Amino acid sequence: MEKKDILIIHGTDYKNMTIRILKRAGLAELIGDRNKRIGLKPNLVVARDPSEGATTHAEILEGVVAYLQECGFNNLTIMEGSWVGDNTRDAFRAAGYERISRQYGVPFKDMQADTWKSCDAAGMDIRICDTAAQMDFMINLPVLKGHCQTLITCALKNNKGLIPNAEKRRFHTLGLHRPIAHLNTVVRNDFILVDNICGDLDFEEGGNPVVMNRILAFRDPVLCDAFVCESMGHKPEEVDYIMLAQQLGVGSADTAKAHMVYLNEDLSAKKKPPMTGRVKKLASYTDSQDACSACFGSLIYALDRLQERGELKKGLPPVAIGQGFRGKTGDIGVGHCTACFSKSLEGCPPKAADMVEFLEKEWVCKHM
Incomplete structure (x- = not known):
């Protein structure tokens, strides 16, 4: 899979869809060394069921873990820090992750309780959780959804879960866009697998899911979020942190040069999606x-x-x-x-x- 590729798969068998898209992407070959420390970063912003449009579906996480372990990768860690005011472990349970962690023997690290260090993020001092900084390969598992402050949230903003709560508060005082862009110059974005199953219409906390039953794969987080903008009716230029991240060299927002790879057809036409x-x-x-x-x-x-x-x-x-x-x-x-x-x-x-x-x-x- 190349940086300009966008892989798309449709359906409702989310675990097997995940495995299929990872095989097509050649994720095992991209990672290489089986001893690498691999981080899995879902979106567990709040303690709500993924069907409400806020959090990453457990089937996607399970598909990633099953694929990696089948390929001989066993040094895996699930990591996340919910938004300030919510408990990450409650969100972990609400999303159905406890069974996966137990069944596959993959530990979970709560970034709200992790230690951290300050680092230079392209001229901006940002505190990063130590567990995230120690990973050799990061798999970002965001939800494609709207956001009341930044219009959209996906790959770039999902990495906000890798900073301590005090830093999240500071990000808001700085206006979110600039610190999000700078954050992505230091956190890893090795592979992005987007949950586009039923992300919320315009709010990070969920409640108005829009059923699309798709999973998307990217290697460029800026291209990912630019594509998400267009998928939701926005222009990438409307989201400042996307263009700032491009200027900082994180990736490219030029979707016109992207290579779309469709793994199958959308066969959901006979099923009426639930609507709020x-x-x-x-x-x-x-x-x-x-x-x-x-x-x-x-x-x-x-x-x-x-x-x-x-x-x-x-x-x-x-x-x-x-x-x-x-x-x-x-x-x-x-x-x-x-x-x-x-x-x-x-x-x-x-x-x-x-x-x-x-x-x-x-x-x-x-x-x-």
């Missing part, structure tokens, strides 16, 4: 017929961006989406399946960022 109140409200602006999870989820994110701008209003014709519209005509639709409509956005699925631009021009403005 906010997601249901956004879905009321759609006409969904056998829509795949990733395509429908992208439309929900796009509609949320339009709602933030005050552009969703009663009287708009529903946006068609899904395989049920193949070969049919209509007013407006998104995705390859609505190609015969008067107005249609190509893509399978289109990015939410492209949906926002298309819907603003062809849907909102035409019905003002």
Whole structure:
């Protein structure tokens, strides 16, 4: 797997999906020496079940551990520090990680209780937890989701769990963006496996999950977060820490040069995803017929961006989406399946960022 690659797999068998994508990425070959100390960094920000859209699914962690041990890697450590005010061990239990730790013999280190040292992070002094600093290879396991302060959170911000609580407080006083970017010049980002199963619409704590049933793999955390922005209807330039991290040499935000590798098709069209109140409200602006999870989820994110701008209003014709519209005509639709409509956005699925631009021009403005 190269730095510019983005691997994508769809489905609901999350453990086996994880193993399959790791094999395709050649993770064992990327790590090399079987004696390396390998850190596994999920997102356990709060003590909530992963189905609520805040934390990394246990099946993904289990798939990573099973794959690594099968390949002869046994020096593994799960590590995380929940946000200030929440207990990491409670989050560890709520996410279902205790069984995995016990069954596979992988220890857990609570970064809230870890020792730390200060280091120079490209000209900024930052305190890093000692256990994280001692790893030879880090596997970042973030959740693709929204954030009330930084718009999105994924690979780069997930590493905030590797600093002590006092440093997390200081990050907020500094405005989050600059310290997050500098943090990623010193913490390892050797491999990123993104939980894009049902991340929250716009809040790190969860509560409004958008079901997409995907797992993504990256080697570049900046490319990862730039892709996440576009997947949620934002531009990477809207998230300061992404562009700052690029300037500091952490990675590239140029998604146009990325190489997309699809391991399978999204076969979720016959299954209606569960929806909370906010997601249901956004879905009321759609006409969904056998829509795949990733395509429908992208439309929900796009509609949320339009709602933030005050552009969703009663009287708009529903946006068609899904395989049920193949070969049919209509007013407006998104995705390859609505190609015969008067107005249609190509893509399978289109990015939410492209949906926002298309819907603003062809849907909102035409019905003002």
